[in-house]
Amino acid sequence: MTVRVFLVDDHALFRSGVKAELGDSVEVVGEAGTVADAVRGVLDARPDVVLLDVHLPDGGGRAVIERVHREWPEAVFLALSVSDAADDVVAVIRAGARGYVTKTIDPRELVDAIGRVHEGDAVFSPRLAGFVLDAFSGQAPPAHDPELDLLTAREQEVMRLIARGYTYREAAANLHLSVKTVETHVSAVLRKLQLSNRKELTTWATSRRLL
Numbered sequence: 001m002t003v004r005v006f007l008v009d010d011h012a013l014f015r016s017g018v019k020a021e022l023g024d025s026v027e028v029v030g031e032a033g034t035v036a037d038a039v040r041g042v043l044d045a046r047p048d049v050v051l052l053d054v055h056l057p058d059g060g061g062r063a064v065i066e067r068v069h070r071e072w073p074e075a076v077f078l079a080l081s082v083s084d085a086a087d088d089v090v091a092v093i094r095a096g097a098r099g100y101v102t103k104t105i106d107p108r109e110l111v112d113a114i115g116r117v118h119e120g121d122a123v124f125s126p127r128l129a130g131f132v133l134d135a136f137s138g139q140a141p142p143a144h145d146p147e148l149d150l151l152t153a154r155e156q157e158v159m160r161l162i163a164r165g166y167t168y169r170e171a172a173a174n175l176h177l178s179v180k181t182v183e184t185h186v187s188a189v190l191r192k193l194q195l196s197n198r199k200e201l202t203t204w205a206t207s208r209r210l211l
Contacts, residue, residue, distance in 0.1 A: 099123035
């Protein structure tokens with residue numbers, strides 16, 4: 001069954017771009033550019049997933065989530081924002097968003113994220129997951145890491161699994177990728193980080209509290 005999605009972003013051009021990128025992978029059942037319009041539209045359309053920008057002209061994504069959840073607690077939100085600030089991430093997650101990804105995400109990864117939150121998973125762009133873990137453990141968010149930023153979102157996901165000891169096959173199954181694709185990502189990660197093997201990768205990731 002195709003996932004029904006409602007888009008919330010104050011830039012009409014961006015909404016059009018997202019719809020074009022998503023194509024037939026999902027069914028876009030509505031869109032809005034303000035908090036008020038979003039709340040009305042979501043409650044009327046009752047989509048499977050609300051793709052939500054964090055900053056809107058008459059408030060923020062948090063306001064949309066809180067107002068919708070008062071009337072429809074089952075609503076599922078996935079934040080899609082240009083912001084990767086810890087405060088923005090933590091605010092919408094505390095409000096009840098199921099996940100948070102940045103607008104640099106690859107279209108295929110966005111489709112995958114939408115499907116995963118619809119199925120009940122929590123989904124975050126890799127660097128942002130640390131903000132959430134730290135927020136709920138009472139620790140300060142990690143410092144900006146230029147080495148980590150060398151990796152794409154998918155490479156970071158693969159890196160974490162491999163560093164945790166997953167086999168290529170297990171990582172491929174977890175991320176719904178082919179084993180060959182995982183191998184390609186691992187090679188890219190090692191090259192970008194100037195590491196030689198999985199043991200060094202695990203040490204690198206552990207030292208940055210990425211596991």
